[in-house]
Amino acid sequence: MLSADPAYDDIPNSRPYAPLYRSCASHCTSAWHSGPNKLAALSTKPLFLALTALVGAYLLWYHLPASLEFYPHLSPSWTSSDPTMSSEHASAQGWHARANPHPSAASFAPTKDALVFAALLNAPADPQGFTLALFEPDLAVDARGRVLQLRPQDFSRLAALAREAAQLPDTGSIMNAWRVAHDRTSQKIDRLFVKTPGGDVRETSVQGWHSEKKQLKTAVAGHQELPPVLQELFGDIQEGRTDFVRGQEENDDLISQVKTLVGN
Structure with a gap:
């Protein structure tokens, strides 16, 4: 569930997709409070789908590395920093x-x-x-x-x-x-x-x-x-x-x- 919680305000304004992130969060929050029918209707609009995909990519790019610090066993092989493993x-x-x-x-x-x-x-x-x-x-x-x-x-x-x-x-x-x-x-x-x-x-x-x-x-x-x-x-x-x-x-x-x- 997306919300207008102040916790989302820590996204640096210097990041290029932060305004889009907030815009999508605002639209989704408004739709949620207006009822499930409006949210369902909104979910079929191309702009909504594009913004949702963009926000998902944003979260993955900026938050996955931090998550791997707490769950190192989930880290893929390409994150390894061991120089002895790079190449023959x-x-x-x-x-x-x-x-x-x-x-x-x-x-x-x-x-x-x-x-x-x-x-x-x-x-x-x-x-x-x-x-x-x-x-x-x-x-x-x-x-x-x-x-x-x-x-x-x-x-x-x-x-x-x-x-x-x-x-x-x-x-x-x-x-x-x-x-x-x-x-x-x-x-x-x-x-x-x-x-x-x-x-x-x-x-x-x-x-x-x-x-x-x-x-x-x-x-x-x-x-x-x-x-x-x-x-x-x-x-x-x-x-x-x-x-x-x-x-x-x-x-x-x-x-x-x-x-x-x-x-x-």
Whole structure:
């Protein structure tokens, strides 16, 4: 039942359909008090029907979101704000924070069959460093030797980037490194080892990766800047060193096993 109750007066005048809303409410209230016959006659008029539909759309548009706050189980999938659910091509940035400790970490045994890629580090302070390895299904070993269960969307994105990176042309440099231009020399080298469909391991490295630097020291196959796939992937790989302190690894033996899989 529509009424002329003052509660309806809270509709902001800036909303374009508010005057129509009040007009329809006024007509309906008048018809109701004049008796059911007049209301029935009014309901057959095109203008009344149009105004009723407009008011219904208005209520749905402005009041449904507020209702869903109180009844979240009624919320449709398109209202989700979880960025990890948006697309298979969504960024994996933040994957480490979203991962969980694997419940059977103690019994995990890395195999080459399950390997997707491994990322090692060659730096002045850590020449034989280890950063990250990915294994099917949805597993990762980080720099501290922790076995993590990744969200499927994050795992898929990381794996897709690694496989795309393995298809880039050779650089002609040692470790097949793409060298980012820096003012200082002796930049670290992040080394990526990706298992190919044939079972071999292909290395692609980036020397001097930096979140804000892309210009290459020497162009590679027409590339003046670090390819976007490498810029994104090696940024994601850095998360594997979250909370890492050299000498305080939790599972040195596991890290050694992973390195052996890629010949290091």
